[in-house]
Amino acid sequence: MQGQPAPEEITAASTAGWRGAGEGPAAAEPLPSNQVSPHRCHRAPGKLHGRECLAGNPSAGTRGHVGGNMDSFGGAVTHAHTLGALCWQLEYVGTISIGTPPQEFSVIFDTGSANLWVPSVYCSSRACANHRRFDPARSSTYRGTTTSVATWYGTGSMVGVLGYDTVTVGNIQVPNQVFGLSLSEPGSFLAQAPFDGFLGLAFPSISSSGATPIFDNMMSQGLVSQDLFSIYLTPNKQNGSFVLFGGIDDTYFTGNLSWIPLTAQSYWQIKVDSITMYGRPIACPYGCQAIVDSGTSLLAGPSRSVGNIQYEMGARRSPSGVYLVSCSYIRLLPDIVFVIAGTQFPLPPQAYILQQEDGSCMSGFEGYALPTASGELWILGDIFLRRYYSVFDRANGMVGLAPAV
Missing domain, CATH: 2.40.70.10 (Acid Proteases)
Incomplete structure (x- = not known):
């Protein structure tokens, strides 16, 4: 397509002789009937x-x-x-x-x-x-x-x-x-x-x-x-x-994978304990649901909660709807930490503030209005996944996360 930035290439290859990824979690209960036995990688x-x-x-x-x-x-x-x-x-x-x-x-x-x-x-x-x-x-x-x-x-x-x-x-x-x-x-x-x-x-x-x-x-x-x-x-x-x-x-990652049980087997949905900034809860103070989604660019959450985060980072809404942040804030702002299954997953400002080609900087958070039966729902998109190698384990109903290299 002309007039659009070129997309990034994903190709595929296969190589025999890789050893098993046996470090996955042990099944806590019998596999659901729709699960099948493992084969090749x-x-x-x-x-x-x-x-x-x-x-x-x-x-x-x-x-x-x-x-x-x-x-x-x-x-x-x-x-x-x-x-x-x-x-x-x-x-x-x-x-x-x-x-x-x-x-x-x-x-x-x-x-x-x-x-x-x-x-x-x-x-x-x-x-x-x-x-x-x-x-x-x-x-x-x-x-x-x-x-x-x-x-x-x-x-x-x-x-x-x-x-x-x-x-x-x-x-x-x-x-x-x-x-x-x-x-x-x-x-x-x-x-x-x-x-x-x-x-x-x-x-x-x-x-x-x-x-x-x-x-x-x-x-x-x-x-x-x-x-x-x-x-x-x-x-x-x-x-x-x-x-x-x-x-x-x-x-492609450091340390050990943290295994997080799914709360639903539809989307890759997990429970988040809290989201903190400056060491205190800024969103999801009593726990919330989140979907790990490789198809979402930004970090999306309820408009009110995201508004609190935009305010704390000094973001201002532009006429086009983008939340802009002074690029000088990147070196001053703290990590935003997602606490999941008792483990902290920090995002530094270099991850959640996006520097654009025109020299401006944009918040990587996006608010939306989406009521759910389970309350507050977040979408952990590619801003999050760029920081953490992610494993989607159908056999055990879990997501594994570890810091990406």
Whole structure:
């Protein structure tokens, strides 16, 4: 796409002979019936992009890689406010292929959704015209259905139909994978996006139209060695970001992984004990829920709580809706600490204040109004994930976090 910052590349490769990532947590109870046994490990490298602005060692066998470089940082969630061209510097995107022969697409590897979808040749929306489109007639392995599918991403949406074909993530080939072919992508958000579609990594329970997520098929088809995947998001262009399917690479973090139990198996949802600044609670004083989401660029939370944080860091809302901070404050502000399962996960001001190309600085927190049955809900997006190597353990219902290198 012309006129937008180039996305960061996520590619995939496999290498035999990696030892097992056996440092994962022991199962506290029998595995749910929808869990499957571990198999081989793959890493997938790729680009850094996101949906919108609010972006141990691997086991023996092969590894695929969704990693790459990045202009800024990555990701997105389902929120409503976009920040124009800045958004497209804040995301992590990878390349996959669909069909025989393969047709390539750039997608967001998104732990905040569960569907895989790409534009199709049957879509005439401006968003589809601006992107690569899947053509079923060009694939000898495609199988169509009449089942409709729809997904919403705050400021963007997709309506389409489900189909089946071979999907390749790096060198991980997943035959008979269900995916969405968009027929309509209304609005301007997806039209401007420097990626084609989404590859969801959340649980099947939130998949639209009951479509089986690709990671579940990797497991059931014996393509990965453990019922987990891990994500490393690099803050620079020297080291590649990646998603590692089926394993943990302990060369990308320091210390031990802290294991946090899930509070729901839909999104990757956990409990946060508190959020502190200057050593005192600034938000979530009595505990709150949070979703670990590689598809969200910023840190998103309830507007009132985020407003307290913006005030403490001296942020002021600009006419465009961005909260700007004096760049001189970066050396003066304290860490903002997320206390999770009794462990402190600090974010220094260099992480939560974003220096833009025009020399201005922007707060990495975004407020939203989203009532939940469980009370206060936060989205831990790529600002958080850039600081912490993250493991998404389906077998044991946990998220593992450790300081990234």
